[in-house]
Amino acid sequence: MLEEEYQLDYFKEQGMVRKICRSCGSAFWTRDSAREICGDAPCEPYNFIGEPVFKTHNLDTMREAYLSFFEKQGHTRIERYPVAARWRDDIYLTIASIADFQPFVTSGIVPPPANPLTISQPCIRLNDLDSVGRSGRHLTTFEMMAHHAFNTPSEEIYWKDRTVELCDQFIASIGGDLNKVTFKESPWIGGGNAGPSVEVLIGGLEIATLVFMSLGRKKTDQPGYDLKGEMYYPMKLRIVDTGYGLERLVWASKGSPTIYDAVFPEMVSHVMGAAGLSHMLDNKDYTRILSLNAKFAGLMDISGTNLFQLRKKVAAAIDISPEKLDRIITPMEKVYATVDHTRCLAYMLGDCIVPSNVREGYLARLVIRRTLRMLTDLRIDEPLADLIEQQTRIIGMKKFEQDISVVREIAERETEKYASTLERGTRIVQKIAKTYKAKSQRVPLSEIITLYDSHGIQPEMIKDIATKEGAVVDLPDNFYSMVADMHSESKKEAEVDTKAKYDERVQGLPPTKKLYYEQSSDIEFEAVVLDFFDGYAVTDQTLFYPEGGGQPADTGTMVSAESMVRVDDVIKVGEVILHHISGGILQRGDRVKGMVDEERRWSLMRHHTATHIILHAAKEVLGAHIHQAGAQKGAESSRMDLRHFKHITPDELRRIETAANRLIMANQQVEISTEDRTRAEQKYGFSLYQGGVPPGRDLRIVKVAGDIEACAGTHCRSTGEVGVIKIIRVEHIQDGIERIEFTAGIAAIYYMQHLEQIVTSSAEALSVQPDNLPATVNRFFSEWKDQKKEIERMSSKVVELEMQSLVAESMDGISVVIKRVDLPQKELAQLASSVSENGGIALLAGVGETVRVVLASGDSRVNAGEIIGQVCSLLGGKGGGKPTMAQGGGPDVGQIDLALKVGRERIIAALQE
RNA sequence: GGGCUCGUAGAUCAGGGGUAGAUCGUCACGUUUGCAACGUGAAGGCCACGGGUUCAAAUCCCGUCGAGUCCA
Known part of the structure; x- marks a missing residue:
């Protein structure tokens, strides 16, 4: 972005100078001519910790200070939007104040609710989930306070100078020393828009970003800019998009060791109490550790293995072992994360997100389960529902749509659900661990990935349980990224927007008059055809409702002087309605009479x-x-x-x-x-x-x-x-x-x-009155079951009787039965196996629709599976099985005697080997 | 929206082409003052549903329904 974008008159009037950071090389503006560092992390540490830079505020007073300041400066205060971004299909959660006004307001289609406006928008971002609690500054939920101005070619509200001036004045109004403030030049790109932007820094902390959204991807007649390989062009609408971190302002006003202690002190001490940790903030040593930890964390990105680096640095600074530091600080981090997460859940559930396995519901469940795990780690018995309720009360019941009793019920159900998932998971892991232990193998990574991906069992938990079972598990450091890689293989196909191709054609046409709204019960109208293309007719007015809002399009007919056509589909492109017609054509200028299919419409x-x-x-x-x-x-x-x-x-x-x-x-x-x-x-x-x-x-x-x-x-x-x-x-x-x-x-x-x-015909089939249908069906079903059992009993009787009549011949000292017994396969098998159980051999064949053959062998010399194949092939069929028991059959009923004879020969041959 | 796993006795699950099984629970009988425990035995299955492949399907393939889970 060009340097001159930042040469503001306001900076100059205030006697500010543009400098280049000695550490990172970024440009910044300051009133302090001796300053050499931009003021941002990692160039400058958090020196506001222990030395607050504003008058002390809590969340409520700081929010009010902000909103009322901007109200006095001519802004209209707007109520917050829900944290679930239901007005957008590209994101699930509200991630910034400007998200409230995307896409319609920012693209200029819809005017803003007020101009300029101010708002404090609760936002949820889950991308730094791992850092929450650890870094001392990350939160899943934060309020982005903002003042927005939307400048159009015909109406200029204010732009860069006034925005920076307002920012200065606000900082001064809460007691900030303007000499300590720096404005760092930081071009902004995001979501298809771009523009110059400045970060507002004080005490080493970024407290606000002032974005001047003025470029878009859509090509205009003005020259474009190449930003990171993409072309951006000046837009008609220029938007002041500011974002002030409410929590950060409160933190800077208190100078506490972490942001968590500053923004929700009541909950921090409550959860610490529940976890049995004495309130460490009263202890100077702990405060010093926490402050150091936060200061160092502020200077680095602490995802993954960096956490260990952080521990080492802090440990070295206070001269204890990293392990001891870890023991002290890990529970604290979990307490902080728990407090943050329960606040996040208060917003999510309070704004009517229902936990599930898809979309924003999945995100809610993700946070719930993380929280439940931490509660377990901290050995906190207090139900999740109670913690969420307390957070809700602190934020203010009235700010939420969802009833607290429903929030509680959801939290309780989710807690139970997670418990049963864990239980099920434990059993599955134990089973798998036993299997691999028996084989004295390590549990393969593929199993662990399946356990996590398909059953939701955390790898750490797999390791714990499997180790208890005595199995060996190796966990790679990059486990989660391996799972992610597996998922990234599937790609999405881009959706084709059929309407988009008519955009240009339609631009020259006037909006169609929508008669269906005023005269929704009428079915006939007259109109003039304004355009006709691709089978679509556009008229000056219409009663035909176009597909939209989950309601399908009307159908009907249109009659002109020359032809009569069917209207089989109606779509809306912008404010113009297109009728798709078939069975003829219409021409521009035709007067038509339209008739909507009445019954369908009604x-x-x-x-x-x-x-x-x-x-x-x-x-x-x-x-x-x-x-x-x-x-x-x-x-x-x-x-x-x-x-x-x-x-x-x-x-x-x-x-x-x-x-x-x-x-x-x-x-x-x-x-x-x-x-x-x-x-x-x-x-x-x-x-x-x-x-x-x-x-x-x-x-x-x-x-x-x-x-x-x-x-x-x-x-x-x-x-x-x-x-x-x-x-x-x-x-x-x-x-x-x-x-x-x-x-x-x-x-x-x-x-x-x-x-x-359905009821009548079913009742007729059973010859009963409809009222008696359920009872009769029940009776029939239980009778059917009884008879099935009776048949089983009878057939085992038959087997018993047959057993008595079987005459065994002795071959080589072994009793062999070879006989035709006309029984079903199952009974033949029972019969044969009762012979082989005593060391004998039985070859039985029965005729039903086809021949069924069973060969059971109690002698190792006779391999039933091999012999049955030859027997069955004589019958025109196949067969097979185990050496001790084989079954088969074939369609040639006439060959049954020959087959038994051959079978006998094979058995004799086998016994003589 | 996409991926993966799983549906077998009241519960928890084995079996993964060839006679449907185990453990717990239930019931009966026995031992016992009684309970617990133990012993003996029994009952309890449309192997989720519908197609297909096969001589043969709980088992393999396809579809449906249900449960769970990961990701965007």
Whole structure:
């Protein structure tokens, strides 16, 4: 990035100078002309530890200081967004304040909720999970405080100078000494955008980043910049994207040894107490160790083997052995990590993430299990649910949507679930360890990878258990990266966006007037064809609903003066609606009469309205946390996926169905209005976005029976028009997601008639009244089982009887039975083996549809497996088995006597060898 | 969204083409004042479901359903 980007008037007015760091060579601005170091790690240590650089604040007071400062400076305060980024499909968790405004606001499609604005956004980043607790500064959850300004060609809010000035003023307002502040030039690239940026440093700590997002990947007529091999071009929209670390500011204001002691002191001392560690912060030696540890950690990246390096350095500085240091500090690190993780979970679960094995649910489970392991290591009995609840109380109950009792239940269920996984894992490992011990081999790496990958057993745990069993396990240092390598082999195919290719064609066309919203019960309209290409007709207005929001497109016909065509698909590209037609063509300028297939449209509207009703009913029955995780409406049936942490029981399902139908019978008006996005979000909350986040300045708000959503679909005018809802089934799609399949209106009637038909025909088949069907079926099944057993008893009787009638001949002192016995294979085998058990030999053949042959040998000279093959080949079949017992058969019934004769000869021959 | 593992008796699991097994639990009888323990015996299996391959499938192949787990 060009140097002149940083030549701000503000810097110059303030008498600041641009210097080059003696240590790292980066450029930075400072008021202190004697300064030679940029102020960033690793060039400068954390010298604020023990020497706070701001007036003391806790999280709440610092946040308020920040937000109210920027409010006074003309910014509008915006409520935080959830930590689960449900409005985005590229990330699961909110990772920065700017993430709230991506992609619609930052791309200029949607205006920001306010401009300029200020916000304190809780963010979760799990990429440095290993460092949390150890480094003294890493957190999974932090609040990114920000002031954002969105500059357009027509409206300039403020840009670099004012941003830096505001930053200075804020730092001064919390007691920071501006002479100690440095601004380090640090060009920023990320997520397809780029721009100049400065890091704001004080006391060795980076407390904020001021990003001036002004470049994008999209080519414009202005000259571009080559940044790390990619071209970036100036954008129309220039965004001030700042990020101030709330926790870091609090840390710097307290100067405590670690960030953890600064931001959640109550929880740290609580967890230390629970772990039986005396509160070490009262002990000066411990504080010194912690401070040193944090200072050194600040200077290095401590992932993997670097941890040992850190220990060595700190140990050398305080003159104890690294091992002793490790014993002192490891429990502390686990306490810190536990406190951090439980806070993270308070946010995750409080913001309605349901733990599961996919998507953000997996991330929640990952954190839960890490925490449970640490609680075990620290020998803390206190339930995870209690710790999360305390964190929730500290943050503030009111900040969360999810009910605390549900959060607790989820935590308890997850704890149990993990316990049973561990139990199962232990058994599997013991088994495998025994196997390899018996073979006196080491447990191979492939087994360990399978155990981890498929059963979720941590390698360290495998080693512990296997060692107890006496088996040898080698664990490579790079175990996890080996597993990762294995996974990276599978690649994703890029999705082809069919709509994208019409983008340009459509740009010259006016937005299509959407009649289906105003006149949702009409089916006929007139329009003028504005364009026709690729089988798609664009008209000035339409009643045809385009595919969207899980609702399929309408179908119907269009009639012009010359032709009549079928409309078989309708899509929306931007604000223009494209009708795909077949059976003819239309021309630009044609006047057409459109007719929507009435029954289909009504069915879709009923199903769509029913989706809202069921969602509301499910909330009533299952709890306020119920969220839609996806939905597909159809003309015959529809389905809706719900986020829920346990199986929906048949009884709950019936209650949902009943509640839904009561809502229909209440026949309330469906209210549809257009409201300002920001106001709607504040009024109704983010539960508006059940089916994703629609773009645009305004939202179309649909209220159905107490359910309020931003929804673009077509709906009935009142709940009564839905007619009836019949739930077909509930399926468990994944951990944490239940799918309800249902049908509405006439389709529901057809479905119930179909069910009735099934019952009637089943009852007829058994000649009973439908009411008696369950009892009769049960009776039949148990009778069938009884008879099966009876047959078994009988056949063993038959075997016994046959045994008595078998005449054994003696060959070479061995009793041999060769006979045709017409019994099924199983009985023949029983019969034969009872002969061979006494050292004899039995060759038995029975005729059913084909010939079945069994040869059992109690004499080592006679190999049953070899002889049976020759016998069976005479019968036109094959056979085989073990030396002691062989079975086979063939289709040539007529050859049975010959086959037995040959068998006899072979047995005699074998005995004489 | 992708990968992997697993579905066998009430529970936990062996068996991995050739007669369905073990341990615990249950029941009965015996020993015992009673319990525990022990002994003897019994009951208990659509080997998840549906196809296919084979003379023969719990076992191999394909699909479905269910459970678990790793990763993005």
